Amino acid sequence: MMDSQEKALKEGILEGTAVENAANNACAEPKEEAKAEVKPVEEANTVAEATEDAITKNEEADKSDKDLYKTKAEVLDRVKELAHGDGPLPKDEIDNLKTVFYKLHIAQKDAKYKEYIDAGGDPEHYQIIPDDDEEAFKAEMTIIKEKRAKIFAEQEAEKEGNYNKKFEIIEKIKSMVSSPEEANKSYNDFKQLQQEWKEIKAIPASKANELWRNYQLYVEQFYDLLKLNIEAREYDFKKNLEIKTHLCEAAEKLANDDDIISAFHQLQKLHQEYRETGPVSKDLREEVWNRFKAASTIINKRHQQHFEELRLKEEDNLVKKTALCEKIEAIAKEENKGASDWEKHTKEIIEIQTEWKTIGFAPQKMNIKIFDRFRATCDDFFGRKAEFFKTLKEKFSENASKKKELVEKAKALKDSVDWKNTSDELIKLQKEWKTIGMVPKKLGDQLWSEFLDACNHFFDARNSANAGLRNEEHENLEKKRNIIEELKGLAEQVGDNAQEAVQKLTEEYNSIGHVPFKEKDVIYKEYHDILDTLYNKLNIKVAKRKFNNFKNNLKNVAAKGIDALDNERGRLLRQYDSVKSEVQTYENNLGFLNSTSKKGNNLIEEMNRKVQKLKDEMELIKQKIKAIDAQNKEE
Structure with missing residues (x-):
């Protein structure tokens, strides 16, 4: 999915740097007018175009969010308009259209891929569907490329023709210079040739300097030989002096222009006008040229400094990108023990x-190399992640099949009246259940609910069949209610001996036998609610209190029969498995969550709190089971 993005990135970098080098070469100071070493306008125009391209390329990365095009269709419509219209084909706009199109194209491909993965699709079987818009875009861009090539060829032919015209003008002026006696008579012809020279535009840059030097040489020779009357000569020099003084002032003002690139382009136009203006008197030529050259030097140095700063910024960007490569490589090397680790590291890599x-x-x-290094690490990480979740999915399927078998076995036993053997068999199934790994949450909840319902159905029926005398249970209920009332009285006013009183009442409460089955949950809740209130006031940890109560009650449970402790141990094992399964469900869900928002963070924090609370409950149950084992050993 990153090939097109990388290609666009590479093209932007290569073009931007090449143009910048061309622009830097344009920063050289012009030589003295007398030696005609100022760069010709044709070369300056070429450099200005290159510089403008460089600035466009460097600024495009920072204005991507400001693009006028929001869809590929809009970009394609503009490309078609350019490809089939008669208007100009600006390179910077075409490059920007290409960048925007592939940015939208890549975003669309990534969205489809994400939608496929979110829907449970297999990354290895994902297929990229050919995009008609992209094919149409490529076809239109080919047309534009051909048109630009044709325009370029025509421009080059035109430049070659312009060169021949200017060469003929030089030859004509040269012939005038060779006949000094005819100079005055040829003055009007000479002025006409100068005007024709100005009207002829660009020529090949490679021939510009040599052509200009020859032209300037013979023009100055003509003026030197020209035997005009003093008034006409001085008037011409004075007029040229006024023009060149104005050009010097305009060049000096450019030093205060905040837009360095614009100032550089304007300077090239001033140079062109300066060259096309005739000479001043010999005693002022050096002075005027030095003034114009000094102003030009300031602009050229600022222009050069601008690109040096760009180069320094690129060096700084390389340092930053190298640091990110090292950071992401360190994350990719970390061990991923489960889905939560993969998602944690995925979040960190996406942030990078x-x-x-x-x-x-x-x-x-270095730009392509550093990008390849960064992308290689990302591809390796996400490739290994995809393989992990593929294996995890297969393991889930295997675990689900095993749990379905246990559910069917539990359902087959739920209506049995062979209380002892069936109890042992169901406990065995419960132990086997907890050895099986996780399954997807929705299916896991469904299977666990069916398994638990079958077990509870049997144990509830067994407990009902083994119920004791009802009268004794009702008497026990009344006794427990009286103790609860006493505890409520202690809660209203906690005294110095409150803890001893609570301990005594809890021991008395625990010594009382069973209550009616329908009332047990109500009386249990009422009893523990008041105890929670008391223990909170007495700063007694709930976990320790429950364990002590349980431990104190073990002898009473053991006195009820040889199976009483085993039954209680089985109930605790079921409770432990239930809590553990719930913990596994939460942790499995956590592995598929990521905190992309504040709401997501709150959900993860809440689930972590629940998991910790459930783990504390598991630890308490383990302590209770150990206490039963110790009691069995003592018995």
């Missing part, structure tokens, strides 16, 4: 990827 996108280009020679 987001930070990576905020960093601009690195230097050209």
Whole structure:
């Protein structure tokens, strides 16, 4: 999914750096006018275009969120308009359209892939469907490329023709210079040739310097030989001086322009006008040129410094990207023991990827290498993650089959009246259940509910069949209610001996036998609610209190029969398995969650609290089971 994105990134970096180098070469100071070493306008225009491209490329990365195009269809419509219209084909707009299109295209592909994965799809079987918009876009871009190539060829042919025209003008002026006696008579022809020279536009950059030097040489020779009357000559020099002084002032003002690139382009136009303006008197030529050259030097240095700062920024970006590579490589090396670890590390890597996108280009020679290093680590991590969850899915399926078998066995035993053997068999099934790993939450909850219902159905029926005398249970109920009332009285006013009184009443309460089955939950809740209130006031830990109460009651339970302790132990084992299964369910769910929002964070925190509470309850149950084992050993 990253090939197109990488390609767009590579193209942007390569073009941007190449153009920047061309722009830097344009920063050289022009030589003295007398030697005609100022860069010709054709070369300056080429450099200005290159510089403009460089700025466009470097700024595109920072304005992606400001694009006018929100869909691929909008981009495609604009590309078609350019491909089939008669208007200009600006390179910066075309490059931006390409970047925006593939940005939207990649986002669309990623969204489809994510939708497929979220729906439970297998990453290895995911297939990328060819995109008609992308094929249409490529076709239109081919048309644009061909049109631009044709325009470029026509422009080059035109430049070559312009060069021949200017060369002919130089030859004509050269012939005038060779006949000094005819200079005055040829003055009007000379001015006409100058005007024709100005009207001829761009020529090949490789020939510009040599052509300009020859032109300037013979123009100055003509002026030197020209035997105009003093008034006409001085008037011409004065007029040229006024123009060049104005150009010097305009160049000096550019030093205060905050837009360095715009100032550089304006300077090229001033240079063109300066070259096309005739000479001033010999005694002022050096002075005027030095003034214009000094103003140009300031702009050129600022322009050069601008690109040096860009290079320094690219170096800084390389340092930042190298640090991110090291950081993501360290995360990728960490061990992933379960789904929660994979999701935790996935979140960290996505955060680093987001930070990576905020960093601009690195230097050209390293930009592709550093990107390949970063992408290789990401691909390796997500490839291993996909393999892990594929294996996990297979394990879930295997665990689900095992639990379904246990459910069927429990359902087959739930109506049995062979209390002892069936109890042992169900307890055996419960032990086997807890050895089986996790399954998906929805199916796991369903299977556990069916298994638990079958077990509870049998044990409830067994408990009902083994119920004791009802009168004794009602008497026990009344006794327990009286103790609860006494505890309520203690809760209203806690005295110094309250703890001893509570301990005595709890021992008395625990010594009382069973109550009617229908009342046991109500009286149990009422008793423990008042105890919770008392223990909170007395700063007694609930866990210790429950365990002490349970331990104190063991002898009473053992006195009820040889199976009483075993029954209680079986009940605790079922309770332990139930709590453990609930813990596994929560932890499994946590492995599939990620905290992409504040609400998500709150949900994870709440689930973690529940898990810890359930684990504390499991520890208390284990202590109770150990106490029963100790009591059995004592018996």
